[in-house]
Amino acid sequence: MLTHNLGYPRIGSHRELKKACESYWSSRISLDELLDAGRAIRRNNWQCQHEAGIDLVPCNDFSFYDHVLDLSLMVGAVPARYRPLLDKPDASGMDLYFAMARGYQKDGLDLIAMEMTKWFDTNYHYLVPEFTKDQTFRLTSRKIRDEFQEAQALDINAKPVLIGPVSYLLLGKEKEPGFNRLDLLDRLLPVYLQILGELQGLGAQYIQIDEPFLALDLQDEATRAYESAYTAIAKACPELKIILATYFAELDDNAELAASLPVHLLHLDLVRAPAQLDQVLSLIPPELGLSLGVVDGRNVWKNDFERSLALIGRAVEKLGGDRVALAPSCSLLHAPCDLTLEKDEAALPAEIKRWLAFARQKLDEVVTLK
DSSP, X not given: XXXXXXXXXXXXXXXHHHHHHHHHHTTSSOXXXXXXXXXXXXXXXXXXXXXXXXXXXXXXXXOSSOHHHXXXXXXXXXXXXXXXXXXXXXXXXXXXXXXXXXXXXXXTEEEOOOOEEESTXXXXXXXXXXXXXXXXXOOOOOHHHHHHHHHHHTTOOXXXXXXXXXXXXXXXXXXXXXXXXXXXXXXXHHHHHHXXXXXXXXXXXXXXXXXXXXXXXXXXXXXXXXXXXXHHHHHHOTXXXXXXXXXXXXXXXXXXXXXXXXXXXXXXXXXXXXXXXXXXXXXXXTXXXXXXXXXXXXXXXXXXXHHHHHHHHHHHHHHOGGGEXXXXXXXXXXXXXXXXXXXXXXXXXXXXXTTBOOHHHHHHHHHHHO
């Protein structure tokens, strides 16, 4: 069975990202030094996952601030109030990026940050995309391509990760009346197809597309948007193996929709919603495989292997091992990095420590289940 990870903590085992960003904001390090810190974290993350035995290692899960903000920049969804910053000859792309995240008060400009809100029911917060009726999209950042090539150069079997087009629109807000943000899908999809086409041309085989809204209540227009988007993706990039990732809840009424989409693997959060496995197994077509999220991506406790093996056994009995992949329930972004760095016995006694599994150990749990 294939193993993969949906995402890895980006802060660094010693909080290197936090220190580097704060140093850059206070002008104590240069932009080049900030970018070097990001490269070092990505390299360490990829090598950790590769050495653990994970078959498909995620890339583009790293972010200097927020992965939704990264995507807004990638597709050119930059609110108009930031245009004066774009006109400054000495402003860098990172100046724009952090202005959208934190605001910008300098050189006579007073730009407020984008709204921040919770990422579903986690403690993570994301920057809310802003959409207007005349919104246009174009590919303005090749971060996902660059990080894929960066991983390739290290001989990492990288799997690019991308928030899906429907979930991206649903994560945002209409900033004026008279339209529904899902009406923008036809303008957004060509940019997605351009991104996926570039990745396919660079040799990517698997792409993880996150659509967490598939596990929430959907209006009819959202259902149609999913059907339209993934039909277009399958037609444009037939050689790519799309892993469609859902998490934090069960598919429930959307199970039939999810199972009908033309993708290679459908990922299920079987920690939060183990009962959905039987429902999906009853609906799954012969061309679709399942990615089983059986290791908790949001918890510090060690895995219950008996429970996981029971779920895996039911899927393998129905589909065979070649149509089953193993993974954490969601990105490990929400977990601490490395238990071996916890040295304070008073704060974390050995009796408690032996029950814990941070992100690094959770990778070992996935591979053990394989």
